Structure formats: structure tokens, C-alpha cells
Amino acid sequence: MGKYMRLFIVFALLLVSAASLPAQEGAPPAAPPSERFVTIDFNNVDITVFIKFISELTGRNFIVDPRVKGQVTIISPGRISVEEAFKVFESVLDVHGFAAVQSGDVFKIIPSPDARSKNVDLIYQEAALSPEDKVITQLIPLKYADAQDISKLFAPLVSRNSVVLAYTPTNTLIITGVQSNIQRLLGILNRIDVPGIGLELSLISLKHADAKKVVTLLETVFRTKRAPQQKGEVDAQMQFVADERTNSLVLLASEHNTGRIKQFVELIDQQTPRGEDRIRVRYLEYAKAEELVKVLQDLPSKQGEAKAEPGKTPVVSGTVRMAADKATNSLIITAEKEDYAVIEEIIRKLDIPRSMVYIESLILEVDIDKGFEIGVRWRALGETNIQSDSGVFGGSFSGGNDAIGEESIAEPGAGGFALGVISGAIDIVTQAGTITVPNLAAVASAFQSDRDVHILSTPQVLTTDNEEARIVVGRNVPFRTKSTQISGTAETFSSFEYRDVGLTLKITPQISKDRLVRLNISQELTALTDDPENSDFRPTTLKRAIDTTVIVEDTDTVVIGGLIDETFTQRDAGVPCLGDIPNLGLLFKTRNRSSQRTNLYVFLTPRVIKNREDAGSVYGEKRKEIEELREGRIKMYDKNFWAPDEGIPVPPNPVR
Structure with missing residues (x-):
């Protein structure tokens, strides 16, 4: 019986071992802790529960001090590795004022x-540290700076649970604290542990100013790159470091420069009144506020509401708002100081x-049947666009060179326009001979009594650069636009416009800067005419227009001719009473029909006025012209004729 029992036990063991073999071969190997990922999400749990969770997750053993108490809340929807979970664990302990110190x-x-007196990790080198929140002790041998001074400097920059000590025999700095904070202190130390003789460290706490902006300002004001160093200049070994966490300025400089910098920082560390550094009013002297604000609003910015066009470099870095006040001709600008400095420079150059x-013009009408020519050097300048109701007017000019040479404006054709430029005196050829006159005033005087030359107008106008001047010579005529018969009556109601x-x-x-004047000229001539087809809506007009651009020198004269007009007249003469008899009266009267063709000339002479002296020169010339015309004398025109020593009066104020 015992023999069978032993065989049964052996057989059962074989079955159990055989059944367990496939399970062992098919089971996947357990993943190492570094390749496992977990989700940590706790809401107000006891810290001892969290410590137990980390212990089971990482396989580490913990001894918890009885003073370790509190509630833990962690929000982490993402998956992290086991090693990262342990770093989170150290950060949680640091937040609650605890630390994990390894002992075996x-x-x-x-x-x-209590952690700083325990067996914490000791690091001897200045190697880069990972941003962890575990407590370590860092030994930092200093090369140039004094360890005692550095320890005093770093004391306000560490937490109350950290310690900074100086070991003077080896000039070594000993820091015990959270590893991430020690890494920040190392970054500051790398900037101040530099070669220097007689340099001292200072910590300047700022109340109002931003530490980072103050460092930028100090670099601009006190830095010098000129060599060799001159007396009174700042030494090249000066260092500025901004500690953003405490809004403090770490300064390494000589005793003399330290005092200068502290005085400067005290001046700029002031509270700025609300709105003073953003809203400013800029009064303009010459430019129009409504026009200038449109130009400034088109400046590209980094944070503007409108998207900057491709290829445009931002001029201002922030958001800028501008408005124009027409009553005071001023700009209201809202911008930061840096942006306002850029805008102010642009305004200064535009305002x-x-x-x-000063444009002097002469408009005269000449009988074509009489001999009348004007010596002109033809120029084809700019582009000319000629329009006419009848479509018979001349061609167009383009280019910029002399086109024909010395010619005369005579009859250009059936209603064709002619354009030319005269430099110096004006030569006019008549049947009696050639008359040379110096200026347009002399032309008007020479032909004021000639029946074949009619002076229509001699307007003169003063305009600003790039501003349009408009001269109108004519009359305001009523035109019937609508005629309506009143119902039930024979009366007609008509509407007119002038x-x-x-x-x-x-x-x-x-x-231009060389006193060349580019003239954009638009000329339109309208004349009343009889149109039998539109007898119900009289009067009708014949319109002739020309648009052109010319470039002339200062004091040159532009001549526009060829505006041809033809008028018909009819005169009846006969025996009184008998000539009025219907049909039979034709035997007792005569009828004369005649036509007259006239050519309209427009002379334009621009005078550039850039300063008070130019204005005084024009004033003196006009005064002398009036005196000479009164005496009946005409002299050759000379640009240097009116010498400064002749006592030409100058206006008391600049012409604006």
C-alpha cells in the first residue's frame, strides 16, 4: 500500500511540473522599471498614502518621520515613466517642506x-545638473571671486531651508539645497566668477523697475568698447546679472563704478505715473495731423491688428494707437517708450x-490771320493726354529730350495743341518785327493796346510743394437741365444749374533738390456754341482739355498754345423800312458773313521759394516790374539782374 502511495505522489508531481512548463515558456518577461509608464492623479490624499504608492511603484524602501503629514493633490493626465514618477515624488516632498535622503x-x-545635516548626495564638480528637486550638497571651488563675498551674495537668493557656506582656506563655496535652485545659482556664478582686480560684488534690490530691462540699460550706458581705456570710462570687467525671481541686480564692479551705478539705478528705479509712459500728445508745426496719422498708421508692427504684408520689416515692436486732433493740429499717440522714440523720429523728419x-501765368488770345509767333525750344517732356469734343486736336508728347530744336509756336494745325519751354527772355515775332521781352508782365504790357492780341487774364498764385493750384478764368452760365409742362396749362417749368x-x-x-520743377498741368477750355440739334437745351458748350506733365528749371516759362476757336458773325445793312419787307426787302439790303479764328496761349512761369531770401527776391522783382512798366521801360531778363546790394526789401516774416 505504501509503495502505491509513493508512485501516486511522484506521478502527481510530474503532472504539476509538466502543466507548469508551457505557462513559464509563454509568459513574457517582466518590463524593467524604466520602461514602464503610469498615470499619477491624486486629489487631496494623505501624503503617507502617496509615499506607499511610490514605494510599491519603484520598489524603494522608505522610512517616514512622524512629522511628515499633509494632503497631496497631483493633476497629471499624461503617462510618465517610473523614474519620472520618482522625480515628481521629490518635487511633492519639496513643496510640502520635506526631503528624501538616501541611506544605503x-x-x-x-x-x-533636517535634511542638510544628513547623508545627502555630494557633488564636487561644476557639471550641468538636471532640474530635480532633491536635496544635494554642491562644492564649488572659485577661481577669481572671494567665497566669503559670494556666500553673502547668495544668502538672499536661496530658500530658508537651504544653506550657503564659504570655506576660505580653499576658497570653496558649499551649498546645500534643492538641486534645481543650485543649478540657477551656478548660472549666476558663471557670470561673476571672472578675472578682476579690486572688484566687489553687490546686490541691488529693485522696487519698481524691471531687473532685466535695467541690465539692458546699464549695458548700453556704461559699456565701452573703445580701446585703450580712457580716464573716466567704465572698466571692461564690469558684470551685470539680473535675478528675475527676486527682481534684483547682481553687480560686479570696482568700488568707484559701484557707487556710480548705484546712484544711476536709484534715479531710474522710480514709480512711473499711470499712463504717462504710454499716452503722449505731439503738436505739429507744418504737417497736417489728419494726413500724417494715415502715414503713421500704415507702419508695419509685430503686434498690429492688421497683418503685415510679406517683405515688410516691423518698425515698432508693440501695439501703437494714434489719433489726429484737427482743432489743435496734433497727434495723440499711445505707445511704449521704445516705440514712441521710433515714431518721434519719423514725425521729426516729416513735420x-x-x-x-510762385506761379505766374498769362492767358492771351491772338488772331490767327495776323502774324504772331513765339520763339520756343520744343521739348517733349512727360506724357500728354489730349481730349476734345470734336476729336481733331493734336498728338501727344513723351520722353525727355529736345524734340525739334529752335522753332516757333505758329498755327499748329486744325485745333492742335502745342507745348514748349522758354528759357530766359521771350521772343515774339509780329508783322512789325521781333519783340524781346524779359517776362510775362512785359508781354502783357507790350500787347495791351494791340487789337489782334487780347490779354484775357494774368493770374498769379502761390502754392505749396505737391499741392494743387487752381486758376479759373470765365463766367458762370445757367444751363437748362429739365423742362416740364404744367398739367392743364400752357406754362412750362424749367430747372437750371450753373x-x-x-x-x-x-x-x-x-x-526737386536741384530746383527743377515738375508741373502736372490739367487745362480745360469750354466755350458756348450754337447747336441746332439741341435747341431745347441751350446753351451748349465745346470742350477742349489737355493733361500733361513737364519738367522745367526754376524761372523757365512753359507755353501751351494751339487752342483754336472760330467764331462766325453776320451783319445786315440796307434801306430803312424797305429792307424789312418780306421777300422784296432782299433787294434793298446787303448781308455780310465773316469768320474769325483765334489761338489761345497760356504762359506759365514757376518760381521756387525755399526760404525767406527767395520770397524777398520775388517780392523785389515784382515791385521793380511794376515801376518799370509804369515808366514804359522793358529790359532784357537776367537771372542775376536784381543784385542783393540794390536794397530790395525783405518781408518781415517768412512766407508760409
Whole structure:
């Protein structure tokens, strides 16, 4: 019986071992702790429960001090590794004022003040530290700075649970504290442990100013890159470091420069009144606020509401707001100091007195049947656009060179326009001979009694650079626009509107630095005419227009001719009474029909006025012209004729 029992036990053991073999071969190997990932999410749990969780997760042994108490809340929806979970554990202990100190295979969890006297990790080298929150002791041998001074400097920069000691025999710094904070102190130490003789360390606490901005300002004000160093200049070994956590300034400099810098920091560490550094009012002297604000608002910025166009470099770094006040001609600007400095420089360059142009014009009408020519050097400048109701007017000019040479403006064709430029005196050829006159005033005087030359107008206008000047010579004529018969009566109700009929001249000058004047000329001539087809809506007009651009020198004269007009007249003469008899009266009267063709010339002479002397020169010339014309004398025109020593009066104030 015992024999069978032994065989049964052996057989049962074989079955158990055989059944366990496949399970052992098919089971995957356990993953190492570093490759495992967990989710840590605790809400107000006891810290001892959290310590037990970490112990089971990492396999580490913990001895918990009875003083370790508190509640833990961790929000971490993401998955982290086991090693990262242990770093989170050390951070949680640091937040609650505790630390994990390793002693062999066991970690002691004790209050942080007691940790610095325990067996914490000791690091001798200045190697880069990982940002962990475990307590360590770092030994830092200093090369240039004094360990005692550094320990005093770092004392306010560490927590109350950390300690900074100086060992003077070896000039070594001993720091016990959280590893992440020691790493920050090493970054500061690398900037101040530099070669220097007679340098001292200082810690300047700031009340209002930002430490980082103060360092930037000090670098700009006190740094010097000139060599060799001159007397009174700041030494090149000066160092500034900003500690953003305490908003303090760490300074390494000589005793003399330290005092200077402290005085400077005291001056700038002031509380800025609310709104003073952002809102400013800039009064303009010459430019228009409404126009200038449009230019400034188009400046590209990094944080502007409108997206900057590709290729545009931001001019201002922040958000800038601007508005124009028309009553005071000022700009209201909201911007930071740095941005306002950029805007102020732009305003200073744009808000300048602009040059002016004095344009003297002469409009005269000449009978084509009479001999009348003006010596002109033809120039094809800019582009000319000619429009006409009848479509018979001349061609266009383009380019910038002399086109024909010395010619005359005679009859350019059937209504064609002619354009030329005269430098110096004006030569006019008539049937009696050639007359040379110095200026437009002399032309008007020479032909004021000539029946074949009619002086229509001699307007003169003063305009600013790039501003349009408008000259209108004509009359305001009523035009019937609508005619309505009143129902049930024979009366008719008509509507009229008044329009300008005559010559309209628009000139926009643009002055170059060489006193060349670019003239954008727009000329329109309208004349009343009889149109049998539109007898119900009389009067009707014939319109002739020209748009052109020319470039002339200062005091040159632009001549526009070829504005041809033809008028028809009819005169009846006969025996009184008998000539009025229907049909039979034709035997007792005569009828004369005649036509007259006239050519309209427009002379334009620009005079550049850039300063008070130019204005006084124009004033003196006009005064002398009036005196000479009164005496009946005409002299050759000379740019240097009016010498400064002739006592030309100058206006008391600059012309604006």
C-alpha cells in the first residue's frame, strides 16, 4: 500500500511540473522599471498614502518621520515613466517642506531643515545638473571671486531651508539645497566668477523697475568698447546679472563704478505715473495731423491688428494707437517708450517746412490771320493726354529730350495743341518785327493796346510743394437741365444749374533738390456754341482739355498754345423800312458773313521759394516790374539782374 502511495505522489508531481512548463515558456518577461509608464492623479490624499504608492511603484524602501503629514493633490493626465514618477515624488516632498535622503537601500523622509545635516548626495564638480528637486550638497571651488563675498551674495537668493557656506582656506563655496535652485545659482556664478582686480560684488534690490530691462540699460550706458581705456570710462570687467525671481541686480564692479551705478539705478528705479509712459500728445508745426496719422498708421508692427504684408520689416515692436486732433493740429499717440522714440523720429523728419512755388501765368488770345509767333525750344517732356469734343486736336508728347530744336509756336494745325519751354527772355515775332521781352508782365504790357492780341487774364498764385493750384478764368452760365409742362396749362417749368464756362487751369508742382520743377498741368477750355440739334437745351458748350506733365528749371516759362476757336458773325445793312419787307426787302439790303479764328496761349512761369531770401527776391522783382512798366521801360531778363546790394526789401516774416 505504501509503495502505491509513493508512485501516486511522484506521478502527481510530474503532472504539476509538466502543466507548469508551457505557462513559464509563454509568459513574457517582466518590463524593467524604466520602461514602464503610469498615470499619477491624486486629489487631496494623505501624503503617507502617496509615499506607499511610490514605494510599491519603484520598489524603494522608505522610512517616514512622524512629522511628515499633509494632503497631496497631483493633476497629471499624461503617462510618465517610473523614474519620472520618482522625480515628481521629490518635487511633492519639496513643496510640502520635506526631503528624501538616501541611506544605503533606504530613503529617509524627513523635514527639509533636517535634511542638510544628513547623508545627502555630494557633488564636487561644476557639471550641468538636471532640474530635480532633491536635496544635494554642491562644492564649488572659485577661481577669481572671494567665497566669503559670494556666500553673502547668495544668502538672499536661496530658500530658508537651504544653506550657503564659504570655506576660505580653499576658497570653496558649499551649498546645500534643492538641486534645481543650485543649478540657477551656478548660472549666476558663471557670470561673476571672472578675472578682476579690486572688484566687489553687490546686490541691488529693485522696487519698481524691471531687473532685466535695467541690465539692458546699464549695458548700453556704461559699456565701452573703445580701446585703450580712457580716464573716466567704465572698466571692461564690469558684470551685470539680473535675478528675475527676486527682481534684483547682481553687480560686479570696482568700488568707484559701484557707487556710480548705484546712484544711476536709484534715479531710474522710480514709480512711473499711470499712463504717462504710454499716452503722449505731439503738436505739429507744418504737417497736417489728419494726413500724417494715415502715414503713421500704415507702419508695419509685430503686434498690429492688421497683418503685415510679406517683405515688410516691423518698425515698432508693440501695439501703437494714434489719433489726429484737427482743432489743435496734433497727434495723440499711445505707445511704449521704445516705440514712441521710433515714431518721434519719423514725425521729426516729416513735420518740416515745405518749399513753395510762385506761379505766374498769362492767358492771351491772338488772331490767327495776323502774324504772331513765339520763339520756343520744343521739348517733349512727360506724357500728354489730349481730349476734345470734336476729336481733331493734336498728338501727344513723351520722353525727355529736345524734340525739334529752335522753332516757333505758329498755327499748329486744325485745333492742335502745342507745348514748349522758354528759357530766359521771350521772343515774339509780329508783322512789325521781333519783340524781346524779359517776362510775362512785359508781354502783357507790350500787347495791351494791340487789337489782334487780347490779354484775357494774368493770374498769379502761390502754392505749396505737391499741392494743387487752381486758376479759373470765365463766367458762370445757367444751363437748362429739365423742362416740364404744367398739367392743364400752357406754362412750362424749367430747372437750371450753373456751370463754369471758360478756362480752368490746374497745376500741381513738385520741386526737386536741384530746383527743377515738375508741373502736372490739367487745362480745360469750354466755350458756348450754337447747336441746332439741341435747341431745347441751350446753351451748349465745346470742350477742349489737355493733361500733361513737364519738367522745367526754376524761372523757365512753359507755353501751351494751339487752342483754336472760330467764331462766325453776320451783319445786315440796307434801306430803312424797305429792307424789312418780306421777300422784296432782299433787294434793298446787303448781308455780310465773316469768320474769325483765334489761338489761345497760356504762359506759365514757376518760381521756387525755399526760404525767406527767395520770397524777398520775388517780392523785389515784382515791385521793380511794376515801376518799370509804369515808366514804359522793358529790359532784357537776367537771372542775376536784381543784385542783393540794390536794397530790395525783405518781408518781415517768412512766407508760409
